[in-house]
Amino acid sequence: MAPKDMVETYRLTIRPNPEDPRLTEAVSGIDQDGRPTSISVVTERPLTLFLNSREIVTMMTIGDFPEYLAVGYLVNQNMLKAGDQVLAVEYDDDIDTVVVRTAHETDFEDKLKKKTLTSGCAQGTVFGDMMERFDEIDLAKGPGLPASTLQRLLKEIGTTPSLYLKAGAIHGCALCRGEEVLLYMEDVGRHNAVDKIAGYMFLEGMQNGEMDASDLVLYTTGRLTSEMVIKTVQMGIPVLVSRSGFTAWGVDLARQAGLTLVGRAKGKRFQVLSGAERIVFDKKADHSDGERAE
Amino acid sequence: MAPKDMVETYRLTIRPNPEDPRLTEAVSGIDQDGRPTSISVVTERPLTLFLNSREIVTMMTIGDFPEYLAVGYLVNQNMLKAGDQVLAVEYDDDIDTVVVRTAHETDFEDKLKKKTLTSGCAQGTVFGDMMERFDEIDLAKGPGLPASTLQRLLKEIGTTPSLYLKAGAIHGCALCRGEEVLLYMEDVGRHNAVDKIAGYMFLEGMQNGEMDASDLVLYTTGRLTSEMVIKTVQMGIPVLVSRSGFTAWGVDLARQAGLTLVGRAKGKRFQVLSGAERIVFDKKADHSDGERAE
Numbered sequence: 001m002a003p004k005d006m007v008e009t010y011r012l013t014i015r016p017n018p019e020d021p022r023l024t025e026a027v028s029g030i031d032q033d034g035r036p037t038s039i040s041v042v043t044e045r046p047l048t049l050f051l052n053s054r055e056i057v058t059m060m061t062i063g064d065f066p067e068y069l070a071v072g073y074l075v076n077q078n079m080l081k082a083g084d085q086v087l088a089v090e091y092d093d094d095i096d097t098v099v100v101r102t103a104h105e106t107d108f109e110d111k112l113k114k115k116t117l118t119s120g121c122a123q124g125t126v127f128g129d130m131m132e133r134f135d136e137i138d139l140a141k142g143p144g145l146p147a148s149t150l151q152r153l154l155k156e157i158g159t160t161p162s163l164y165l166k167a168g169a170i171h172g173c174a175l176c177r178g179e180e181v182l183l184y185m186e187d188v189g190r191h192n193a194v195d196k197i198a199g200y201m202f203l204e205g206m207q208n209g210e211m212d213a214s215d216l217v218l219y220t221t222g223r224l225t226s227e228m229v230i231k232t233v234q235m236g237i238p239v240l241v242s243r244s245g246f247t248a249w250g251v252d253l254a255r256q257a258g259l260t261l262v263g264r265a266k267g268k269r270f271q272v273l274s275g276a277e278r279i280v281f282d283k284k285a286d287h288s289d290g291e292r293a294e
Numbered sequence: 295m296a297p298k299d300m301v302e303t304y305r306l307t308i309r310p311n312p313e314d315p316r317l318t319e320a321v322s323g324i325d326q327d328g329r330p331t332s333i334s335v336v337t338e339r340p341l342t343l344f345l346n347s348r349e350i351v352t353m354m355t356i357g358d359f360p361e362y363l364a365v366g367y368l369v370n371q372n373m374l375k376a377g378d379q380v381l382a383v384e385y386d387d388d389i390d391t392v393v394v395r396t397a398h399e400t401d402f403e404d405k406l407k408k409k410t411l412t413s414g415c416a417q418g419t420v421f422g423d424m425m426e427r428f429d430e431i432d433l434a435k436g437p438g439l440p441a442s443t444l445q446r447l448l449k450e451i452g453t454t455p456s457l458y459l460k461a462g463a464i465h466g467c468a469l470c471r472g473e474e475v476l477l478y479m480e481d482v483g484r485h486n487a488v489d490k491i492a493g494y495m496f497l498e499g500m501q502n503g504e505m506d507a508s509d510l511v512l513y514t515t516g517r518l519t520s521e522m523v524i525k526t527v528q529m530g531i532p533v534l535v536s537r538s539g540f541t542a543w544g545v546d547l548a549r550q551a552g553l554t555l556v557g558r559a560k561g562k563r564f565q566v567l568s569g570a571e572r573i574v575f576d577k578k579a580d581h582s583d584g585e586r587a588e
Contacts, residue, residue, distance in 0.1 A: 024542075025542050027540070027542065027545050027567050028567075029565055029566050029567035029568070029570060030565075030566050030570045030573070031563070031564070031565055031566075032441060032445075032562060032563050032564045032565075033575065034441075034573070034575040037565060039540075039558075039565060039567070041539070041540045041541060041542045041545060041567070042539075042540075042541050042542065043541070043542045043543070044519060044520060044541040044542060044543040044544070045543070060519070060520065060521075060543075147326055147328075151326075167539065168538065168539035168558070169517040169518070169519075169538055169539030169540055169541055169557075188517075188519065188541055223463040223482075224463070225338060225354070225463075225482065226338060226354065227354075244462065244463055245335070245336075245461065245462035245463030246321070246333075246335045246336075246463055247335060247336050247337070247338040247463055247482055248318075248319050248321065248335045248336065248337045248338060249337070249338040249339070249354075250338070251321050251335060263463075264333075264462070268326060269325070269326050270325070270326045271323055271324075271325055271326075271331060271333060272323050272324050272325075273321050273322075273323035273333070273335070274323070276323060276324045279324070279328070281327065281328040
């Protein structure tokens with residue numbers, strides 16, 4: 001499938017599809033009193049990624065959006081860069097492979113030599129230069145984010161039908177702009193979910209300056225670890241929000257990059273440990289009319 | 295440090311130490327109303343593992359028990375086997391390295407050639423033969439596990455002072471035997487936590503047949519993914535319990551190996567999707583006198 005076709009294949013606004021029969025299956029068992037039960041369980045299948053003729057990695061994924069996952073993985077590992085031209089992304093569900101074809105060979109081989117296991121999930125293997133662009137990025141500017149907007153986004157994400165609500169055991173990640181939830185991806189590893197968002201942004205040209213990133217907000221169900229902060233900064237997104245907590249190194253890196261880091265975000269409550277000056281305490285809460293406070 | 299010394303260095307029963315100043319730090323920020331707050335955040339630091347003279351991997355860890363983490367990582371990747379003799383485990387906190395020295399060189403180099411990213415956390419990189427011993431193991435035998443025992447273990451784990459209760463953003467893993475919680479490890483990645491338990495078991499001889507494994511129970515805060523099931527089976531532990539949910543492949547693998555898989559275990563409630571015949575519904579709940587029902 002050529003990248004340009006994908007725009008038409010998927011809706012521009014993506015939500016989880018808990019009714020997709022490929023993503024969950026009913027499994028029978030018993031409960032604590034010995035009664036028979038049947039519960040929905042998320043699927044988990046291998047996907048082997050090739051960049052041109054080179055095998056890169058095998059990932060475990062729920063299997064939706066393999067093209068976005070493949071491209072986003074390469075983008076977040078710095079194996080694909082803004083200038084690289086993706087000619088095609090070919091997914092073969094018979095053999096669980098996806099091939100990303102680029103116009104020119106990339107310099108990824110050196111990157112394969114060094115790997116670091118991080119405290120994130122799934123794609124927790126970062127290669128030697130995952131941080132090569134990190135120091136160049138300063139996100140500490142741009143418009144303010146009203147607390148009421150953040151609270152409304154949290155409410156929308158939390159009430160959207162999802163695989164998490166249906167089956168649990170899954171991580172979610174959402175890309176928001178202003179008042180709107182643009183994309184909401186889920187996967188068995190939260191790094192798959194964020195990589196699918198990165199792949200979408202790359203293929204739709206959103207990382208090439210065609211989209212103003214200054215009012216983007218990335219939400220994750222996972223913890224705010226160093227790896228999650230690095231990926232968010234490299235995607236150029238100025239605000240990262242999680243219902244989970246922080247790690248100390250994640251906070252340090254966010255402060256270096258001017259990233260606004262919001263954790264323990266549940267209901268109307270949240271904690272900001274980096275970039276708090278971006279938050280506008282407008283006190284409008286849920287009865288806001290939605291206008292931006294700058 | 296030689297392995298035999300470690301028995302004396304650490305208590306035989308290990309619990310989290312939320313008061314250890316190396317494991318958390320206080321970070322200041324603001325809350326949803328703009329009020330200043332200070333919250334405890336877990337640390338996350340690199341640890342580079344060497345097997346003899348060969349660099350294997352760099353892990354992100356909270357940093358307690360680096361020796362157990364190092365050995366357990368190698369055990370769970372099948373880079374160390376029951377017969378291998380560990381001469382020394384040398385941790386250097388100045389340069390964040392740990393070196394595991396064995397009596398004979400191991401055959402790990404081939405294992406480094408193929409890696410699979412899994413849906414687990416942190417050490418989600420499994421090498422080509424992580425499952426090489428899986429098919430040989432059948433856990434579908436041994437004594438029954440009373441539901442009341444399981445419920446008491448869950449209560450003890452949930453009420454033990456921990457980094458999770460203090461700071462959140464951490465995974466925990468506990469090894470239980472009969473009515474007793476033997477070990478309770480925490481780390482920023484849950485696979486670090488389970489690897490620390492595997493390292494403890496290896497260094498203390500618990501994997502060499504010196505300990506009856508038939509009444510062991512492994513508890514994890516993380517999801518019951520394929521990787522978690524594979525590790526538990528290879529550790530010879532017949533029961534895996536989580537407060538989180540299941541993935542479909544995790545259930546499949548557990549059924550193949552005869553592993554009792556208990557998920558969504560909170561309070562007195564749980565769901566069993568594999569090996570349910572081991573559970574004895576004794577209805578004694580919390581007022582049990584602790585005797586085993588067979």
